[in-house]
Amino acid sequence: MIHKLVTDAAAAVADITDGSTLMLGGFGLCGIPENCIQAILEKGTTNLTCISNNAGVDDFGIGLLLQQKRVKKMISSYVGENEEFERQLLSGELEVELIPQGTLAFRCMAAGYGMPAIFTPAGVGTEVAVGKESRIFDGKEYLLETAFNADFAIVKAWKGDTDGNLIFKSTARNFNPLMAMAGKITIAEVEELVEPGILDPDQIHTPGIYVHRIFEGKNYEKRIEKRTTSK
Amino acid sequence: MLDKEGIAKRIAKEVKNNTYVNLGIGIPTLVANYLHEGINVCFQSENGLLGVGPFPKEYAVDPDTINAGKQTITALPGASSFDSAMSFGMIHSKKIDLTILGAMEVSENGDIANWKIPGKMVKGMGGAMDLVASAKHIIVAMQHVNKAGESKLLAKCDLPLTGKNCVKRIVTELAVIDIAPEGGFVLIERAPGVSIEQIKNATAGKLLISGDIPEMAL
Numbered sequence: 490m491i492h493k494l495v496t497d498a499a500a501a502v503a504d505i506t507d508g509s510t511l512m513l514g515g516f517g518l519c520g521i522p523e524n525c526i527q528a529i530l531e532k533g534t535t536n537l538t539c540i541s542n543n544a545g546v547d548d549f550g551i552g553l554l555l556q557q558k559r560v561k562k563m564i565s566s567y568v569g570e571n572e573e574f575e576r577q578l579l580s581g582e583l584e585v586e587l588i589p590q591g592t593l594a595f596r597c598m599a600a601g602y603g604m605p606a607i608f609t610p611a612g613v614g615t616e617v618a619v620g621k622e623s624r625i626f627d628g629k630e631y632l633l634e635t636a637f638n639a640d641f642a643i644v645k646a647w648k649g650d651t652d653g654n655l656i657f658k659s660t661a662r663n664f665n666p667l668m669a670m671a672g673k674i675t676i677a678e679v680e681e682l683v684e685p686g687i688l689d690p691d692q693i694h695t696p697g698i699y700v701h702r703i704f705e706g707k708n709y710e711k712r713i714e715k716r717t718t719s720k
Numbered sequence: 721m722l723d724k725e726g727i728a729k730r731i732a733k734e735v736k737n738n739t740y741v742n743l744g745i746g747i748p749t750l751v752a753n754y755l756h757e758g759i760n761v762c763f764q765s766e767n768g769l770l771g772v773g774p775f776p777k778e779y780a781v782d783p784d785t786i787n788a789g790k791q792t793i794t795a796l797p798g799a800s801s802f803d804s805a806m807s808f809g810m811i812h813s814k815k816i817d818l819t820i821l822g823a824m825e826v827s828e829n830g831d832i833a834n835w836k837i838p839g840k841m842v843k844g845m846g847g848a849m850d851l852v853a854s855a856k857h858i859i860v861a862m863q864h865v866n867k868a869g870e871s872k873l874l875a876k877c878d879l880p881l882t883g884k885n886c887v888k889r890i891v892t893e894l895a896v897i898d899i900a901p902e903g904g905f906v907l908i909e910r911a912p913g914v915s916i917e918q919i920k921n922a923t924a925g926k927l928l929i930s931g932d933i934p935e936m937a938l
Binding site (some may be wrong): 516517518519520542565566567568569570575578579585587588589590591592593594595597598609610611612613614615616617647657658659660661662663664665666667694711712713714715716717718719720 | 765766767768769774775776777778781782783784785786787789790791792793795801802803804805807808811812831835836839840841842843844845846847848849850853854880881882883884885
């Protein structure tokens, strides 16, 4: 099979240059590629465009990159949990494109399926629709939304094998499999890396063809944003 | 006048048996606590779970299992998890029977605004624009007036819209109100102890009142 294994996060992100466009998987802090974010931070890469549903919190996730002003532009759907983000946005330091969450998912999906665009009713009649082409189907209006074009997709999976096959866990799946399909180069960090043949082919969420680099991550913190329990 | 729990309790009466329901953050989340006996509902969380269960016991907290409000949750027997495209696929293909969400403003033609206050607050729309564009039935749970005492039920929304002509019903601490097909807030029920005069004073948009307006049964 095709060789995908890299030694660690630093090796996986080594060729990400200043000004790159990155897709980063995760919803809130759930299922984010912690190791790669740390490696990009340490490497000093800057001027990034990040496509990610959220922007982390002030001191974790993409929030770490924002703190050091490494991000030029964010494309997200919800950023409410991050004060530094809101400050940079309102002061105009950070360029931000806020788009509906479904549109974010579908624009990743379109890229992964080789489709140039999709139509969605989300955002019709709102400022999201400004400047966009729209069409009526069966009497309902839809916006034309184009596929994303990202240099790198960086995803986090629960299990993976050295052929790049990935399995996600629970709601940590979210945008990860969509982004994995959509990157020109896809980097997957996994909690548990196994040899080919261990994972059941029927249980694979992302076939290895979409994954270019894979490694087993270390020291996952998996920080919880809102720990809610019942008695 | 109702408190937040009261609003949730009243909305719970709107939830029909054997339906798929999406609950927004805030008061809508509380609705799950007040479902009537024998009402079988499957809750969807748009980050990728059908069959959302109660909050976990302390020992069962799983950072990989959260709801759209980023709270730790459990998955019920029969639950399924999926990616975000499939999640919004089931929303846009109208598999979700009811969406309950909060709002900063609603207009008398059913427009809703709940994601941005220009120059002050920008949280983003999350999944709200998708949900209001495609849900079969949309109920808004909110306070009748904002913190400054101004009505949130307006002739026209001042804030940037989340969706147009989509809200069907509004439940506030004062009243249950429907959006008339031709526009206007139709008063359906009064909250316990609330007068029509109070509701009139708190509603900036056109309030339509016909006949006797019953008090809510909770």
